[in-house]
Amino acid sequence: xxxxxxxxxxxxxxxxxxxxxxxxxxxxxxxxxxxxxxxxxxxxxxxxxxxxxxxxxxxxxxxxxxxxxxxxxxxxxxxxxxxxxxxxxxxxxxxxxxxxxxxxxxxxxxxxxxxxxxxxxxxxxxxxxxxxxxxxxxxxxxxxxxxxxxxxxxxxxxxxxxxxxxxxxxxxxxxxxxxxxxxxxxxxxxxxxxxxxxxxxxxxxxxxxxxxxxxxxxxxxxxxxxxxxxxxxxxxxxxxxxxxxxxxxxxxxxxxxxxxxxxxxxxxxxxxxxxxxxxxxxxxxxxxxxxxxxxxxxxxxxxxxxxxxxxxxxxxxxxxxxxxxxxxxxxxxxxxx
Amino acid sequence: xxxxxxxxxxxxxxxxxxxxxxxxxxxxxxxxxxxxxxxxxxxxxxxxxxxxxxxxxxxxxxxxxxxxxxxxxxxxxxxxxxxxxxxxxxxxxxxxxxxxxxxxxxxxxxxxxxxxxxxxxxxxxxxxxxxxxxxxxxxxxxxxxxxxxxxxxxxxxxxxxxxxxxxxxxxxxxxxxxxxxxxxxxxxxxxxxxxxxxxxxxxxxxxxxxxxxxxxxxxxxxxxxxxxxxxxxxxxxxxxxxxxxxxxxxxxxxxxxxxxxxxxxxxxxxxxxxxxxxxxxxxxxxxxxxxxxxxxxxxxxxxxxxxxxxxxxxxxxxxxxxxxxxxxxxxxxxxxxxxxxxxxxx
Numbered sequence: 001x002x003x004x005x006x007x008x009x010x011x012x013x014x015x016x017x018x019x020x021x022x023x024x025x026x027x028x029x030x031x032x033x034x035x036x037x038x039x040x041x042x043x044x045x046x047x048x049x050x051x052x053x054x055x056x057x058x059x060x061x062x063x064x065x066x067x068x069x070x071x072x073x074x075x076x077x078x079x080x081x082x083x084x085x086x087x088x089x090x091x092x093x094x095x096x097x098x099x100x101x102x103x104x105x106x107x108x109x110x111x112x113x114x115x116x117x118x119x120x121x122x123x124x125x126x127x128x129x130x131x132x133x134x135x136x137x138x139x140x141x142x143x144x145x146x147x148x149x150x151x152x153x154x155x156x157x158x159x160x161x162x163x164x165x166x167x168x169x170x171x172x173x174x175x176x177x178x179x180x181x182x183x184x185x186x187x188x189x190x191x192x193x194x195x196x197x198x199x200x201x202x203x204x205x206x207x208x209x210x211x212x213x214x215x216x217x218x219x220x221x222x223x224x225x226x227x228x229x230x231x232x233x234x235x236x237x238x239x240x241x242x243x244x245x246x247x248x249x250x251x252x253x254x255x256x257x258x259x260x261x262x263x264x265x266x267x268x269x270x271x272x273x274x275x276x277x278x279x280x281x282x283x284x285x286x287x288x289x290x291x292x293x294x295x296x297x298x299x300x301x302x303x304x305x306x307x308x309x310x311x312x313x314x315x316x317x318x319x320x321x322x323x324x325x326x327x328x329x330x331x332x333x334x335x336x337x
Numbered sequence: 338x339x340x341x342x343x344x345x346x347x348x349x350x351x352x353x354x355x356x357x358x359x360x361x362x363x364x365x366x367x368x369x370x371x372x373x374x375x376x377x378x379x380x381x382x383x384x385x386x387x388x389x390x391x392x393x394x395x396x397x398x399x400x401x402x403x404x405x406x407x408x409x410x411x412x413x414x415x416x417x418x419x420x421x422x423x424x425x426x427x428x429x430x431x432x433x434x435x436x437x438x439x440x441x442x443x444x445x446x447x448x449x450x451x452x453x454x455x456x457x458x459x460x461x462x463x464x465x466x467x468x469x470x471x472x473x474x475x476x477x478x479x480x481x482x483x484x485x486x487x488x489x490x491x492x493x494x495x496x497x498x499x500x501x502x503x504x505x506x507x508x509x510x511x512x513x514x515x516x517x518x519x520x521x522x523x524x525x526x527x528x529x530x531x532x533x534x535x536x537x538x539x540x541x542x543x544x545x546x547x548x549x550x551x552x553x554x555x556x557x558x559x560x561x562x563x564x565x566x567x568x569x570x571x572x573x574x575x576x577x578x579x580x581x582x583x584x585x586x587x588x589x590x591x592x593x594x595x596x597x598x599x600x601x602x603x604x605x606x607x608x609x610x611x612x613x614x615x616x617x618x619x620x621x622x623x624x625x626x627x628x629x630x631x632x633x634x635x636x637x638x639x640x641x642x643x644x645x646x647x648x649x650x651x652x653x654x655x656x657x658x659x660x661x662x663x664x665x666x667x668x669x670x671x672x673x674x675x676x677x678x679x680x681x682x683x
Contacts, residue, residue: 054539054540054541054542055539161628163628164628191390191391191566191629192390192566192567192568192607192610192611193390193606193607193610193624193625193629194624194628195610196609196610196611196622196623196624196625197624197625197626199612199622200621200622200624203621218539218540220540220614221569221611221612221613221614222612224612224614225612225613225622248614258541259540259541260614261544262540262541262543262544263540263569263614264543264544264547264567264569264570264571264572264573265569265572265573265613265614265615266568266569266571266572266596266608266611266613267572267596267615268572268573268592268593268596268597269593270572270615271572271573272573274573276544276548278541278544278545278548279541279544279545282509282511282512282539282542283539
């Protein structure tokens with residue numbers, strides 16, 4: 001995508017296929033799970049890009065691939081115009097402080113045998129040239145940043161609630177002053193009242209520290225709340241990418257339309273009036289995706305062409321990308337001939 | 338109260354009346370008051386939603402009613418649950434284990450959050466559905482099989498003749514939940530208890546299941562108790578809503594007044610914490626400070642006081658009673674948020 005503002009992260013034709021092997025000793029590859037299949041996008045500095053999709057759509061794999069936690073199958077990932085995929089392990093290690101991650105399951109992400117002080121200090125001990133006093137100072141600063149008390153420093157993860165643990169995870173991610181943070185479903189495991197606390201904290205931190213987020217979630221309303229632009233994934237592909245306002249005001253891809261209509265709205269009268277697009281069936285296996293458009297098997301408006309030819313992503317309005325054969329007819333509200 | 342009436346489809350006939358239900362768990366560190374003096378009435382054919390955050394006692398309330406609280410640690414320590422079925426009235430909390438077993442499945446069906454752990458992994462789904470039918474209706478295996486096929490088709494499982502022989506792991510999450518629903522409705526229960534049935538499902542599949550349950554409720558004239566933490570799902574589904582907090586009823590109302598005119602600061606907070614799909618997205622979310630209360634020996638005052646922006650002296654001294662504020666609208670709070678002052682006359 002061409003743009004005036006500088007993009008901090010750029011992903012070009014990213015593919016991540018996980019091999020399916022057979023046999024134990026002489027294992028051979030019998031297929032591949034196409035978790036991410038040819039995905040391109042960029043993230044501007046200071047921006048939050050929301051990445052939504054259902055389970056198995058490949059959204060988490062995208063996040064991990066950007067951070068080079070997976071060896072990607074094909075494509076390129078740029079960070080600050082440096083091609084990460086071309087770097088050596090040591091060069092990559094030097095860049096890592098600038099790219100951090102917040103995980104969904106904060107219980108699994110924190111070492112149960114380390115105190116909070118040790119958890120937050122660990123990235124500094126590994127990466128930075130900090131002495132003990134500096135680490136201590138910075139740890140206190142970080143605790144304050146995520147509104148945790150100093151008294152918590154000597155406690156262990158199991159002594160905290162889910163929301164507090166997520167704050168510890170956030171403090172750790174911010175320890176090395178990153179520029180880019182991948183938030184992988186950071187609020188999915190939390191109660192509603194706590195979700196709001198964490199989301200508010202993330203937006204405050206973004207403003208304060210000029211952070212750039214990739215916000216991965218399946219909760220569309222939360223993504224709408226926090227993101228500047230939103231990308232919708234289905235079965236390893238980005239089917240639609242647009243400014244938040246455009247995507248929610250006039251979603252163009254039939255999948256996006258169904259997804260938005262499926263989200264329940266907390267307003268009874270509106271809920272009773274709303275017409276839902278109920279999709280038939282469930283997401284096919286990424287090991288054996290449908291031919292043509294990946295959504296064609298469930299699409300309520302599919303035409304024969306859809307199950308033959310894969311639609312390419314095209315720009316239908318400034319910054320609004322859709323991969324669908326029917327996009328123009330849907331915009332004009334007419335049928336394809 | 339109209340007891341023993343022949344149910345008319347439109348009249349509001351109570352089906353289940355719970356009064357003062359309390360359930361406790363005895364642990365090494367002390368007694369956990371999981372459910373504390375909860376009362377409600379469920380009418381025939383209506384959908385009641387039980388809403389609250391994890392640990393608020395919504396699931397334990399339902400488990401208590403159907404005798405599934407894990408003993409001996411868990412104990413129903415008080416209350417009654419009158420189940421009106423035709424001309425008979427029974428207190429579910431006083432039934433013997435054998436009687437309860439007959440009630441579960443035939444009068445009250447249940448579906449749970451995680452169908453994979455609720456289904457037996459080494460039995461075909463056909464066997465599992467037939468088992469319920471044989472156990473409760475006493476029909477032959479072949480009759481049960483015929484009914485199973487019908488049920489599978491009815492809950493929207495394609496190709497039932499083939500799928501009847503499949504095992505749970507061969508089904509997707511949504512399909513498994515449909516199997517659970519088939520088992521739950523196999524004996525035409527009067528009440529269907531759905532405990533977070535869509536929480537583990539994707540949003541498009543959730544919409545399918547919500548649709549299915551709504552359709553079944555109409556066709557089978559069931560009453561549904563839908564337990565969830567998601568106020569969004571509830572809005573389109575429920576007739577009435579009960580919000581629970583700390584094992585107690587915070588607020589209870591018809592669905593429209595609950596959303597349009599919430600009275601309890603906790604309900605107000607929950608609604609404010611939801612981002613809107615339709616409204617202004619740049620608005621900051623109203624979060625509720627603090628965390629849910631510890632139910633281990635809870636103090637004898639309002640449990641929400643710790644997190645409540647309106648808490649005043651009285652909230653720290655007494656447990657607020659349930660106050661009627663509208664038609665079947667009750668709230669357990671001393672403070673009138675709309676007026677900005679403590680409520681009169683309590």
